[in-house]
Amino acid sequence: MALYAELHRHLGGSVVPRILWGYFERHSNELVKGFQDYQEFEEFYTKPRNTLEEYLELHTLVESVQTVETLPYFIYRLVRGAYIFENLAYLELRYTPYLRTPEHLSQSERIDKMAEIVDVVGKASKVPEYPIVTSQILCMHSRLPYEVNKAIVDLAAQNRQYVCAVDVAGGDSAYCERMDEWKKLYEYALSVGLNTTGHVYETKGGCHPELLPYLMRIGHGIQIPLLSPDLLQDVARRGQCLEICPSTYIKTGTLQDIRQLKIVFERCFDAGVDIAICTDNAGLHNVRLPFEYENLLTYDVISFEMLQACQDAAFRHAFAWPYGGERPAQLLNGLLHPQSQKALIANS
Numbered sequence: 001m002a003l004y005a006e007l008h009r010h011l012g013g014s015v016v017p018r019i020l021w022g023y024f025e026r027h028s029n030e031l032v033k034g035f036q037d038y039q040e041f042e043e044f045y046t047k048p049r050n051t052l053e054e055y056l057e058l059h060t061l062v063e064s065v066q067t068v069e070t071l072p073y074f075i076y077r078l079v080r081g082a083y084i085f086e087n088l089a090y091l092e093l094r095y096t097p098y099l100r101t102p103e104h105l106s107q108s109e110r111i112d113k114m115a116e117i118v119d120v121v122g123k124a125s126k127v128p129e130y131p132i133v134t135s136q137i138l139c140m141h142s143r144l145p146y147e148v149n150k151a152i153v154d155l156a157a158q159n160r161q162y163v164c165a166v167d168v169a170g171g172d173s174a175y176c177e178r179m180d181e182w183k184k185l186y187e188y189a190l191s192v193g194l195n196t197t198g199h200v201y202e203t204k205g206g207c208h209p210e211l212l213p214y215l216m217r218i219g220h221g222i223q224i225p226l227l228s229p230d231l232l233q234d235v236a237r238r239g240q241c242l243e244i245c246p247s248t249y250i251k252t253g254t255l256q257d258i259r260q261l262k263i264v265f266e267r268c269f270d271a272g273v274d275i276a277i278c279t280d281n282a283g284l285h286n287v288r289l290p291f292e293y294e295n296l297l298t299y300d301v302i303s304f305e306m307l308q309a310c311q312d313a314a315f316r317h318a319f320a321w322p323y324g325g326e327r328p329a330q331l332l333n334g335l336l337h338p339q340s341q342k343a344l345i346a347n348s
């Protein structure tokens with residue numbers, strides 16, 4: 001049994017259509033009425049969109065039902081599915097806590113409510129019967145004002161027990177006019193010792209070289225090898241890992257064919273840039289992590305050796321994996337074959 005690490009998964013996009021439909025059936029007849037049956041809902045929910053912006057709109061559908069009361073319901077099912085169907089040993093879940101607070105409250109009241117959301121997500125993610133190491137990444141958001149994003153960084157800094165990093169999300173073409181703000185927020189996050197990642201170089205409009213020095217990992221980053229391969233040397237020197245989510249680029253219309261990723265992987269491997277393969281929105285795509293791996297092999301985007309290198313890189317770049325350089329295979333060997341492990345140590 002291979003165990004995997006997932007570094008890039010949004011809480012909003014992690015609800016698989018069957019679970020969301022089940023929830024709507026139980027709680028919200030209105031939405032269910034809009035569809036003839038489950039099949040029609042699944043097609044609507046998972047169909048490709050024309051742009052990243054259109055695709056991100058779907059998140060609001062899920063965000064609207066993920067409240068402090070319902071989060072444990074969704075997270076329990078998410079962790080259960082991740083353990084049973086995806087063999088995850090490690091999962092970083094990301095979301096914007098502000099967008100899970102009640103909309104009718106004032107901005108400052110919503111900011112105050114964010115801590116409770118982090119706490120609820122943290123507690124709900126620890127499911128004894130499905131032992132996955134989990135941590136949260138809090139996402140600043142391109143549509144939210146500076147004060148809210150600053151409060152998100154503060155909240156991350158105050159909740160190390162549950163939170164391992166900050167991110168910026170919401171469409172990477174929307175950062176331009178507030179670039180100084182993003183730099184300031186990342187500078188601040190780094191100054192208080194937080195780990196950083198950020199959605200950049202996902203689309204052609206999202207190429208922001210000025211943000212790269214602030215990031216420990218790069219959310220997507222596929223446009224670096226595609227459009228600016230000259231930057232790869234710097235990315236390698238800084239030890240940054242690309243979080244590549246293959247299904248996303250087809251669903252958002254960023255790429256037309258998964259095989260366009262072949263050159264992305266090749267250029268990164270040639271330059272010594274690590275890649276972690278991730279799902280982004282496993283529920284929205286209805287594609288779980290092992291299928292992302294399998295697809296890349298099937299379409300001859302990567303070799304088996306490259307896949308294993310990416311799986312190792314995911315653990316190496318995980319912000320909260322507690323076993324340092326040890327991979328699950330080594331840990332399992334120690335557990336399942338203690339004698340051969342002892343012999344190895346004796347011979348070394």
Ligand SMILES: [Zn+2]
Nearest residue numbers: 010199219280
């Ligand atoms: Zn993402």
